[in-house]
Amino acid sequence: MNSASAEELGRYCLHAFSQQVPASLAAFYRVDEHLLACDFQLLGMQPPMHRHYLEHYRHLDPLKPGNCKAIGLPVVSLRQGLAHQDAALGREYLGFLRQHKVVDVVEVTAWVEGRLTAGISLLRDGSLGAFKVEELERLLPLHGLMQMAARQLPTPVLDRLAGLTPREREIALLLRDGACNKTLARQLELGLPTVKTHLINLFRKVGVRNRTELVGYCSCRIARATRPLWGRVYPR
Template identity: 50%
Template sequence: MHSPQELGTYCLNAFTRAVPASLAAFYRIDDGLSAVDFQLHGDPARMHDSYLRRYRHLDPLQPGYCQRLERGVVSLRDAQRLQSKQRNDGYQTFLSQHDVVDVTEVLFYRHRRPVMGISLLRKSCFGRFNSHELATLQSLQEMLQLAVTHTPHALAPAEYVPVSLTKREAQLVPLLREGASNKAIARALGIEPSTVKTHLDNLYRKFEVNNRTELVGRL
């Protein structure tokens, strides 16, 4: 593995081939035990954006909670035992809005601290993860854990390379951070929505991201 992006792609492909998932996300875990640098699979961008803005604090599968269980594979049901019913109900409301019926987290550790993870989400068409599927995830986790232990460089943030922006692209940045829609950006800058889309496509290319959520994360 030569970069976190390549490692993320490998993990997402391997785990979703072994155990079907409607949506998935690969992420690093920073020193504060927060998930960062998300890499999405299955086009969950809209759900992910809502998660980051409104529901992340209710998630029982956050790395800090999962670390307390000291497991490589953590089911939603097990994680829910670590927080109050009120918080669980709030998070369940979020999942139901997107037809998600189950979530399983796969964590990888170094020196007993989680350093990266994968979220696997199931919609109603797949049903909940069964015991056989959880065992399969556990086997994959154990194999990849060996690679994580012996290749720490693969998890380090990529070396920062300054990105050169045009004047108009720079004007988009604060609006994107605020979560403004294309139409709102167009009105604020006095340009057409199609022009906003063109600038966004250029920003995706410059920052080497695939969607708006990843771009905002990089910004």
């Protein structure tokens, strides 16, 4: 399956899942080999909210791919995710959701040969209320279809980054999601001068002049992450 058909899978999942279990906002994404969500496709979510999430809150997300993998269920509720996370981090993340009037989230993940490959987030505001148990059960048949389709997705490759240190690779992956230097410093617990040194070394090793070229080199298509589908706008 090529990148165009991967986009089609995202559109199908966003439409089918939100029709079966109504959602205020939704996001489809692929999962790379480092368990980071990438290649987002958004439904209803405005770009500022998504950028806010990527820059400040994705590392706090109780439903991020690594946490869903640890829980091991195809459908994971926000409540389940919070139960597997430090309470202080969970409260901080809930504050982010409240800022955007989100009252509940559910994550559905697809696995291929034991590897988490793709996922979809369904978010609800107060007008729809929290997800009910019977609604989560209705997602299971759709999960099976999504899982079969995900087997045709190309595996994300990072061969071009094979010569990087783990820290440099981590920085490259954060850059591809739009992280600025301050965000890098905060998430990696580094000083700004250290971040700049890592960037210089990273650009030199990959053979690029700046972060824009690096993002293109990694083929992560950041623009897709901030493009709402179909022009539908839901309450934030």
